[in-house]
Amino acid sequence: LITQVTLSLRNKEMLMKKLWIICFMTLVGLHLAAQDIVYSTLKDLLAHKGDTVAALKIEKRTKNQISLSGGADYKISADDNKALCKYLKGRCYAVQSDTSLYVNCKKLRYKRLRFGGWYAPAMWLDGNVFFSAVPLGSVAGGSSVTMDVTLGGSVGDAIAASGLVSKRVYYEIDATTGKVDFVGKDRMCALLESYPEWKEEYLKENSESAKTTGKYLQLLKELDK
Numbered sequence: 001l002i003t004q005v006t007l008s009l010r011n012k013e014m015l016m017k018k019l020w021i022i023c024f025m026t027l028v029g030l031h032l033a034a035q036d037i038v039y040s041t042l043k044d045l046l047a048h049k050g051d052t053v054a055a056l057k058i059e060k061r062t063k064n065q066i067s068l069s070g071g072a073d074y075k076i077s078a079d080d081n082k083a084l085c086k087y088l089k090g091r092c093y094a095v096q097s098d099t100s101l102y103v104n105c106k107k108l109r110y111k112r113l114r115f116g117g118w119y120a121p122a123m124w125l126d127g128n129v130f131f132s133a134v135p136l137g138s139v140a141g142g143s144s145v146t147m148d149v150t151l152g153g154s155v156g157d158a159i160a161a162s163g164l165v166s167k168r169v170y171y172e173i174d175a176t177t178g179k180v181d182f183v184g185k186d187r188m189c190a191l192l193e194s195y196p197e198w199k200e201e202y203l204k205e206n207s208e209s210a211k212t213t214g215k216y217l218q219l220l221k222e223l224d225k
Helices: 002-033 042-047 063-069 082-091 137-142 155-162 185-191 196-205 210-224
Strands: 035-039 051-054 057-060 074-077 094-097 100-104 119-125 128-133 169-173 180-182
Touching: 035 042, 074 082, 074 119, 100 128, 119 210, 128 210, 169 210, 185 196, 185 210, 196 210
Parallel strands: none
Antiparallel strands: 035 051, 035 094, 057 074, 094 100, 100 119, 119 128, 128 169, 169 180
């Protein structure tokens, strides 16, 4: 009887130890998952040299918010940390959160035109960074919507007036020069040159929208893994 009691106690101790280890590993996993990486410059992003920070708050902006103030689709902030919030808004170039990448549109220009503030969803492909944002300048005109945003104008007013609140296209940040270019039909055809079936399907869709372009960029991205 004493032996049975002793074995029972040992089993309980072992079970408690296993539960403690599981709880500990779960907490460690949550801690590691609750961290993001911030990059100050394109150079840092390309070199994957960023700073790890506590979990950031990533919010999808509403159409109304974009209509009123312009800018990109995501707001990234840090609760109760004013210094980090200020850095994220103005100085930060990009944020990596788990497998998702976001670039700060305040840092970017397309032919001297501003995208506005906040963050756009992005991806790595072919050594460069591709991101989705509102069409500007000649891109907007080429997508059957007229918009003329100047350096001195109000991006939010222009977007609201032109009906571009929901329209998105893809841009590419050149890793060597940092220049931003529109990912239109010519660029996509070049990227799909080695995949004639995809290229043919893409041309049939006859669209330069982010939805169409993004679909084929994702297919190419899967090949990079």
